[in-house]
Amino acid sequence: MRYRSLLLKFLSAFIVFGAWEIAGRIPVSFAFPTFIESMAAFWALLANGTMFVAYAETLKPLVVGVLISAFLGIGIGLGIGLSRKFDWLVSPIFIVMQTAPLAALIPLLVMVYGIGLTSKVFVVCIMAMPVIVLNTSGAVRNTPASMIEMGQAFLGTKLDVILKIILPAASPIIFAGLRLGVSAGFIGAILSELKITPTGVGDIITYSRSIADYPSMYAAIMSIIVLAVIFLNVLERLEDYLFKGSRQTYVSE
Amino acid sequence: MNDSKGDIDNAVTVRNVYKNYGDVEALKDLSLDFPRGQLTSLLGPSGCGKTTLLKIIAGLLPATSGDIQVNNQPVTGPGPDRAFVFQDFALLPWANVMRNVAFGLELRGIDRSEREAIAETYIANVGLKGFENSFPHELSGGMRQRVGLARALSVDAEVLLMDEPFSAVDEQTRRKFQEDLLNLVKNENKTFIFVTHSIEEAVYVSDQVALLLARPSRVSEVIRPEGFRHKDANSIRRDPEYLDIVDRIWASLRTYVE
Numbered sequence: 320m321r322y323r324s325l326l327l328k329f330l331s332a333f334i335v336f337g338a339w340e341i342a343g344r345i346p347v348s349f350a351f352p353t354f355i356e357s358m359a360a361f362w363a364l365l366a367n368g369t370m371f372v373a374y375a376e377t378l379k380p381l382v383v384g385v386l387i388s389a390f391l392g393i394g395i396g397l398g399i400g401l402s403r404k405f406d407w408l409v410s411p412i413f414i415v416m417q418t419a420p421l422a423a424l425i426p427l428l429v430m431v432y433g434i435g436l437t438s439k440v441f442v443v444c445i446m447a448m449p450v451i452v453l454n455t456s457g458a459v460r461n462t463p464a465s466m467i468e469m470g471q472a473f474l475g476t477k478l479d480v481i482l483k484i485i486l487p488a489a490s491p492i493i494f495a496g497l498r499l500g501v502s503a504g505f506i507g508a509i510l511s512e513l514k515i516t517p518t519g520v521g522d523i524i525t526y527s528r529s530i531a532d533y534p535s536m537y538a539a540i541m542s543i544i545v546l547a548v549i550f551l552n553v554l555e556r557l558e559d560y561l562f563k564g565s566r567q568t569y570v571s572e
Numbered sequence: 573m574n575d576s577k578g579d580i581d582n583a584v585t586v587r588n589v590y591k592n593y594g595d596v597e598a599l600k601d602l603s604l605d606f607p608r609g610q611l612t613s614l615l616g617p618s619g620c621g622k623t624t625l626l627k628i629i630a631g632l633l634p635a636t637s638g639d640i641q642v643n644n645q646p647v648t649g650p651g652p653d654r655a656f657v658f659q660d661f662a663l664l665p666w667a668n669v670m671r672n673v674a675f676g677l678e679l680r681g682i683d684r685s686e687r688e689a690i691a692e693t694y695i696a697n698v699g700l701k702g703f704e705n706s707f708p709h710e711l712s713g714g715m716r717q718r719v720g721l722a723r724a725l726s727v728d729a730e731v732l733l734m735d736e737p738f739s740a741v742d743e744q745t746r747r748k749f750q751e752d753l754l755n756l757v758k759n760e761n762k763t764f765i766f767v768t769h770s771i772e773e774a775v776y777v778s779d780q781v782a783l784l785l786a787r788p789s790r791v792s793e794v795i796r797p798e799g800f801r802h803k804d805a806n807s808i809r810r811d812p813e814y815l816d817i818v819d820r821i822w823a824s825l826r827t828y829v830e
Binding site: 469483 | 658680
């Protein structure tokens with residue numbers, strides 16, 4: 320069973336990369352390199368260290384933004400889930416944040432916060448936070464009522480009920496929100512590098528496009544996707560490890 | 573009330589309780605006594621407010637007006653003198669049987685070794701020895717409710733509040749539960765308040781059956797099935813008095829059922 324799923328994953332990768340290779344060889348567009356050319360460019364970027372330098376730059380706003388979004392987002396989501404008033408006060412901000420066209424807001428952010436790290440962190444947060452907040456608040460609100468009553472009936476304090484019942488019950492959905500938030504954060508980080516100042520991986524993309532080095536451009540794009548997938552897998556493993564029991568369905572017939 | 577009350581020692585008394593949800597009167601001027609050491613059922617059609625009354629006694633819901641006392645102390649919220657058994661078990665799905673049973677004690681701040689020792693006794697008492705490390709999803713419905721029962725017993729409250737505890741388990745398990753409950757009432761010196769919509773179940777397990785009528789809910793009758801209480805569990809269901817009482821309750825209820 321395990322082998323078969325692994326086999327299918329390889330098969331699916333093979334089909335996608337195969338299609339890419341063929342499309343590159345036709346070629347669909349002269350700006351579309353083959354898979355093999357792109358991989359060669361990828362190794363070259365790794366070998367001369369460009370990729371590492373670029374990621375050191377790109378990961379800064381990404382990590383800072385995702386961490387802020389995670390802690391603040393879960394905290395605010397918890398508040399919204401627990402209190403109607405807080406919900407009315409804060410929820411609209413995040414709904415607006417989620418629907419607002421980010422690219423259009425970027426010039427505004429640059430005007431206020433300049434072209435440095437702050438603006439980029441903001442972009443990552445705007446991308447990552449709403450989904451974390453909305454998932455957390457939804458999960459908190461959907462805690463089975465009888466479980467909360469149970470905590471109260473057995474003399475749990477408000478804090479007990481939150482820490483020992485509501486948060487663990489909500490954690491699978493909070494983690495799902497975290498995963499979505501992190502992948503949105505990746506988009507935000509790259510977007511900020513393309514739209515604010517070209518640094519890091521965004522710089523590789525912009526620069527190689529300007530000199531028509533398309534294999535390098537596609538290599539950079541691929542590397543982001545690969546990194547995001549790896550990161551999401553790590554997060555999933557962490558979730559499995561932390562909440563082994565809670566992945567099961569809720570107790571009732 | 574068709575029984576002499578005299579100076580029976582009541583563990584719980586409910587006096588002139590009203591409960592309104594907005595414009596809806598859920599309970600209207602409801603008064604009822606719960607004698608100490610006995611099992612009282614709240615029986616009635618669905619929507620008659622029996623669970624509401626139970627949650628008011630538990631302190632989980634505030635009454636709109638009226639007086640509820642447990643051991644002559646007015647109820648203002650949940651207290652250590654009451655424990656609750658939930659219809660849907662309300663177990664923590666991420667915690668094993670041991671932690672679930674000990675959870676009431678955990679919330680009271682009793683340290684781990686002590687609470688697990690207590691929990692172990694009650695896990696054995698309800699017949700779940702060997703399942704300490706199982707998770708709720710690995711257990712059958714009946715076993716899950718045993719966990720819920722062990723949790724309520726382990727906090728050693730004087731009053732046990734049971735909200736349709738057997739309605740989510742299959743018929744065979746249910747019968748076994750009812751027999752076990754009779755032994756529990758006999759052996760544990762506790763007062764039981766038991767919500768059910770099954771006439772047979774109420775008559776089978778109760779010292780006192782309070783018949784509630786719906787909307788607004790009030791006590792229409794209190795019946796004390798006493799004649800067969802000393803008999804053994806197997807012969808109760810054939811006892812003429814048991815059958816009579818079941819019939820009588822059905823006769824009073826049927827006019828209210830569509």
